[in-house]
Amino acid sequence: MADLEGVKIAKNYHTDEPFANNKGFYIKGANHLDWGMKKHLSNIFNPVSGNTVMFAFDHGYFMGSTAGLERLDLLIPTLIPYIDVLMGTRGALRACVPPENKKGIALRVTSGSSMVQDDLSHEVLAVDIKDAIRMNADCMAVQTFIGADGQLSSLDNLSRCINAGIEYSVPTMGVVAVGKQMERTDRFFKLATRILGELGVNIIKTYYCENFEEIVAASPVPIVVAGGKKLPEPEALKLAYDSISHGANGVDMGRNIFQSNHATIMAQAIGKIVHEKYTDKEAYEFYQDMVNEEEK
Numbered sequence: 001m002a003d004l005e006g007v008k009i010a011k012n013y014h015t016d017e018p019f020a021n022n023k024g025f026y027i028k029g030a031n032h033l034d035w036g037m038k039k040h041l042s043n044i045f046n047p048v049s050g051n052t053v054m055f056a057f058d059h060g061y062f063m064g065s066t067a068g069l070e071r072l073d074l075l076i077p078t079l080i081p082y083i084d085v086l087m088g089t090r091g092a093l094r095a096c097v098p099p100e101n102k103k104g105i106a107l108r109v110t111s112g113s114s115m116v117q118d119d120l121s122h123e124v125l126a127v128d129i130k131d132a133i134r135m136n137a138d139c140m141a142v143q144t145f146i147g148a149d150g151q152l153s154s155l156d157n158l159s160r161c162i163n164a165g166i167e168y169s170v171p172t173m174g175v176v177a178v179g180k181q182m183e184r185t186d187r188f189f190k191l192a193t194r195i196l197g198e199l200g201v202n203i204i205k206t207y208y209c210e211n212f213e214e215i216v217a218a219s220p221v222p223i224v225v226a227g228g229k230k231l232p233e234p235e236a237l238k239l240a241y242d243s244i245s246h247g248a249n250g251v252d253m254g255r256n257i258f259q260s261n262h263a264t265i266m267a268q269a270i271g272k273i274v275h276e277k278y279t280d281k282e283a284y285e286f287y288q289d290m291v292n293e294e295e296k
């Protein structure tokens with residue numbers, strides 16, 4: 001193992017050069033995967049735009065019921081037409097999501113933390129590959145805490161999920177969680193996303209930050225950006241636009257959709273940015289026009 005003496009800070013990301021090893025399949029880092037993996041990934045990333053809008057409602061696995069998610073059974077069917085992927089727990093999906101829906105499934109497979117704890121970094125791999133297959137999951141989402149007390153166990157969870165996913169052709173999505181010892185800077189997110197890419201995930205979910213294009217350039221697989229806490233709609237749309245325009249292949253938004261006063265319209269506005277090259281300002285104009293129409 002290389003020692004930490006004389007570590008030189010990376011700086012040549014060639015951000016203007018597209019990913020080189022992409023012959024034969026449109027999803028980054030997937031061209032040598034088997035048909036099943038590619039099929040699942042194509043259920044996530046739109047073959048035309050190459051991008052995805054994931055709607056995240058898995059917050060309950062550690063937050064319990066949170067504002068906007070009180071009634072998943074009422075909320076989720078209203079949003080399904082406007083998103084590409086449903087990101088939820090197996091409990092929520094089985095109980096509240098019509099199985100006949102045709103959208104991609106990002107299945108939250110880790111658990112073990114709750115919002116009443118101080119350290120959220122100790123989780124387990126709670127859903128096994130057989131249940132992910134039963135759920136027809138298009139990817140398994142694993143929380144990974146870099147720079148936290150639970151780093152080793154969360155990377156062990158991730159590796160075991162990747163091993164099973166390779167065996168049964170189910171992609172793994174590494175979810176970057178900000179450990180207490182790390183800060184929300186590009187230095188941390190470069191470390192975390194590259195570790196996940198090196199360990200063999202097929203998708204990385206992380207947060208937007210400065211120099212994001214360098215994080216994308218150094219990642220061997222597609223990156224989707226988590227929305228984070230609720231923002232005013234123009235700011236949330238700018239986050240989506242900045243993420244896509246700096247190389248993300250999608251967003252994974254929860255609170256900025258389900259805590260919006262017009263959740264279905266917000267989901268559509270995000271989709272305009274992710275799939276139709278709208279700017280954030282154009283998307284917000286769309287949002288306002290749709291809200292005015294709805295309120296007539």
Ligand code: 5RP
Pocket residue numbers: 056057058059087175226227228229252253254255256
């Ligand atoms: C919650 C999650 C969510 O999937 C992720 O954070 C996206 O949701 P939001 O946009 O509300 O942050 O990992 O545990």
